[in-house]
Amino acid sequence: MGSRVLQLLVLWSLATTAFSLSPYYYKNICPQALPTIRKVVEAAVYKERRMGASLLRLHFHDCFVNGCDASLLLDPSPTIDSEKNSLANRNSARGFEVIDAIKAEVDKICGRPVVSCADILAVAARDSVVALGGPSWKVRLGRRDSTTASRTQADTDLPAPFMDLPALINNFKNQGLNERDLVALSGAHTIGFAQCFTFRNRIYNATNIDPAFAIERRATCPLTGGNSNLAPLDPTPAHFDTAYFNNLVNQRGLLISDQALFGGGTTDELVNTYKLYPHVFWNDFAHSMIKMGNIKPLTADQGQIRVNCRIVNN
Numbered sequence: 001m002g003s004r005v006l007q008l009l010v011l012w013s014l015a016t017t018a019f020s021l022s023p024y025y026y027k028n029i030c031p032q033a034l035p036t037i038r039k040v041v042e043a044a045v046y047k048e049r050r051m052g053a054s055l056l057r058l059h060f061h062d063c064f065v066n067g068c069d070a071s072l073l074l075d076p077s078p079t080i081d082s083e084k085n086s087l088a089n090r091n092s093a094r095g096f097e098v099i100d101a102i103k104a105e106v107d108k109i110c111g112r113p114v115v116s117c118a119d120i121l122a123v124a125a126r127d128s129v130v131a132l133g134g135p136s137w138k139v140r141l142g143r144r145d146s147t148t149a150s151r152t153q154a155d156t157d158l159p160a161p162f163m164d165l166p167a168l169i170n171n172f173k174n175q176g177l178n179e180r181d182l183v184a185l186s187g188a189h190t191i192g193f194a195q196c197f198t199f200r201n202r203i204y205n206a207t208n209i210d211p212a213f214a215i216e217r218r219a220t221c222p223l224t225g226g227n228s229n230l231a232p233l234d235p236t237p238a239h240f241d242t243a244y245f246n247n248l249v250n251q252r253g254l255l256i257s258d259q260a261l262f263g264g265g266t267t268d269e270l271v272n273t274y275k276l277y278p279h280v281f282w283n284d285f286a287h288s289m290i291k292m293g294n295i296k297p298l299t300a301d302q303g304q305i306r307v308n309c310r311i312v313n314n
């Protein structure tokens with residue numbers, strides 16, 4: 001009897017948290033919502049391939065700070081200490097104009113603001129991955145938008161590029177994500193770019209780096225200056241493939257946090273698996289993206305549906 005009650009309690013708590021999100025949330029509310037988001041994402045990625053990477057990163061940086069609630073999108077104001085000014089986002093997070101464009105299109109086609117900015121981030125991330133040749137998944141929807149943001153929380157919760165494996169594992173664990181999620185989601189670095197200041201220390205000082213690769217990277221990332229010079233996170237930054245894992249095995253990871261996933265630690269085996277079996281990476285990536293998208297969403301009467309993703313409704 002006791003275990004039956006426990007079972008029901010567990011089911012109930014699941015049903016009232018992340019699992020109240022549903023892939024069919026907008027089916028009746030606004031059936032054109034998802035195709036519209038995809039259209040704008042595809043156009044943006046067609047114009048600039050990197051935008052797909054930038055949009056994927058926005059969803060990650062939203063979810064890791066107080067859950068997937070679009071808190072990241074709020075601009076600074078007298079009441080908002082914007083997460084855009086946090087260490088990991090300042091002069092780095094990009095793609096906000098594309099989110100604005102999606103929101104405008106979606107609200108127009110739906111006739112009113114019914115699609116949350118948090119859901120737009122989740123769908124845009126998926127559509128970006130697909131546009132760059134990666135896996136697809138059914139995005140759970142029904143998130144609502146926060147009325148607050150926290151730069152200090154962002155500074156605490158977003159992982160830093162110089163973290164070692166134990167620190168990364170701990171950082172993900174704090175979000176309810178395990179080692180497998182860490183490796184799979186780090187595979188997002190199969191697309192996009194990083195600025196010199198995020199990997200300078202590694203290419204000049206690390207010992208677990210392919211010397212030829214270090215020399216190659218130093219050419220566009222000098223010891224002083226050139227902080228914002230870009231380098232691709234893997235050799236094929238516009239293609240969602242497994243080159244990232246191949247690279248790690250060859251000590252060609254760009255960030256300290258990338259190479260931390262391979263080099264004698266507990267995640268080596270999984271890196272090898274993803275390198276050898278792309279379909280395993282694809283499956284795990286999709287699974288972990290859904291899991292990340294389920295982090296502490298606001299639902300039902302919590303939060304609001306913002307009219308402008310940058311501003312709290314008054």
Ligand code: HEM
Binds near residue numbers: 168192194195196
């Ligand atoms: C594991 C811990 C992680 C760390 C320490 C980390 C750190 C970074 C850093 C430092 C950059 C370069 C930013 C810049 O130079 O402006 C970057 C780029 C990027 N990150 Fe991560 N990241 C992590 C995990 C993730 C995850 C989980 C995702 C998504 C699921 C992700 C997606 C991306 C993408 C797509 C880019 C390229 C963005 C662009 O080109 O605009 N990262 N990351």
